Amino acid sequence: MNKVWLEHYPEGVPHEIDPDQYSSLVGLLEESFQKHRDLPAYKFMGKTVTFGQVDDLSRAFAAYLQSSGLAKGDRVAIMMPNVPQYPIAVAGILRAGMVVVNVNPLYTPRELEHQLKDSGAKAIVLIENFAKTLQECQANTPTRQVVLASMGDLLGFPKGLIVNYVVRNVKKMVPAYQLNGTVRFKDAIAAGRRAPFKKPEIKRDDIAVLQYTGGTTGVSKGAVLLHRNVIANVLQSEAWNAPAMKKVAAGEQVVTICALPLYHIFAFTVNMMLSMRIGGCNVLIPNPRDLPSVFKELSQQKFHSFPAVNTLFNAMAHHPDFNTVDWSSLSLSVGGGMAVQQATAKLWLEKTGCSICEGYGLSETSPSLSCNPTDSKAYTGTIGLPLPSTELRLLDDDGRDVPPGTPGEICARGPQVMAGYWQRPDETAKVMTADGFFRTGDIGTVDERGFFRIVDRKKDMILVSGFNVYPNEVEDVVARMEGVLECAAVGVPDEKSGEAVKLVIVRSNAALSESEVRAYCEQNLTGYKRPRSIEFRTELPKSPVGKILRRELRNK
Secondary structure (H helix, E strand, O other), rough: OOOEEEEEEEEOOOOOOOOOOOOHHHHHHHHHHHOOOOOEEEEOOOOEHHHHHHHHHHHHHHHHHHOOOOOOOEEEEEOOOOOHHHHHHHHHHHHHEEEEEEEOOOOOHHHHHHHHHHHHHOOEEEEEHHEEEHHOOOOHHOOEEEEEEEOOOOOOHHHHHHHHHHHHHHOOOOOOOOOOOOEEEHHHHHHHHHHHHHHHHOOOOEEEEEEOOOOOOOOOEEEEEEEHHHHHHHHHHHHHHHHHHHOOOOOOOOEEEEEEOOOOOOHHHHHHHHHHOOOEEEEEOOOOOOHHHHHHHHHHOOOOEEOOHHHHHHHHOOOOOOOHOOOOOOOOOOOOOOOOOHHHHHHHHHHOOEEEEEEEEEEHOOOOOEEEOOOOOOOOOOEEEEEOOOOOEEOOOOOEEOOOOOEEEEEEEEEOOOOOOOOOHHHHHHEOOOOEEEEEEEEEEOOOOEEEEEEEHHHHHHEEEEEEEEEEOOOOOOOOOEEEEEEEEEEEEEOOEEEOOOOOOOOOOOOOHHHHHHHHHHHHHHHOOOOOEEEEEOOOOOOOOEEOOOOHHHHH
């Protein structure tokens, strides 16, 4: 394959990384615990947790898991927002040789039941706010051991007591629940300190994480991520970020804002694991939707890196509290999870001086596959170049490479690509080619320099009278219009054309009218791409990560 993109790598970025430089993720973690022992690893609600404390607490948690009858390879679910107990639990589970099953804390009982049953999780670590959800489905799952955390566990006395009182009694965020077999997080740590810890032999090809996909193509499936997969993506991300990180003063600790949820593979790798590798600190944001609280936290920090999704960058850039934060140290803004829109990128650069660097990946790829150069200020509208040790190609439905300039399905091969779907060899076979390429389901093009561009998901494409309309294009155009805060385009059935474009808009200017939008679309979009119907709403349906859920708009 002609890897033309290598010629356009930023200076100093290697073409390959060595995913075998650690024997497991535990090796990576333990190296960091020793090297950075006294440095802060996490900041949360005014409390600092050092690398040494994460080491001690996670070792105790690992010993507790072993003493509770769990064995190497057993799956342990985690259902928590961004609190310090999360990375401690992850490190403990991995050190015990067990498998992390990341669970969205906003799941309904039905969704939680599916994931616990499918993964075969014998234990779960969850925050008490969501205990009621588990109560409603636990009887139908194999999950019998429950470690229950609370918001104030690690905040010390008296702050921890005050926070727990407010969460439970003032904000009423903990619905009444009844669960059998629960152990409090702090009690589990205390029991683990008294128990012996037997260090298991963990290999690169052992399973580290079951990362469940959003289920957009049917039932939610667990992507099997090996220790080697996650290590590879951490090292790929570190190498790719190096040009931007040169702006950080020598000897200064890299501080990253962790507003993305850690159960999502983007934050799991680029926040938690990458910061572990480089000795960086994460500022944990438990609820990124509470923007006043986000700005209050950021106004007290000096930070260098901010991974987020387009919707969060956009909401923050438009918020009245934006200027309460000192953005002068921000060296890297990484956009992922969904397309970064030009209007958002332009505004973010104007306001912070730091351009949004768009990347691309999936749960199945640990997650990052490609990214724009981190030393560039230009908005490209692309997903950038393949990362070191990564190959991307465009295939047609028959598995053949498409001619230059023709859209095809983006397929990826590299050390970060999953081992397969958990206990679904049939589903794995559908997405893997004979020569080891993973079919992403995204349709893309590539230019002469090796920059890839997504034109859309296969299933999101709208077919209007035989013409392909890609929602990303319509959304990107309309998002630039004055008075549009957010928008989404979907296909709806149409008697004449088979399908028609429906546009849903959230206004930043209440005076914006349908006729103005139509006139703008007439100027900027060819006939078949223009919306047949336009709807105004106060908000768009989104996943907890902030991704716009087009399918929900389609179903209404």
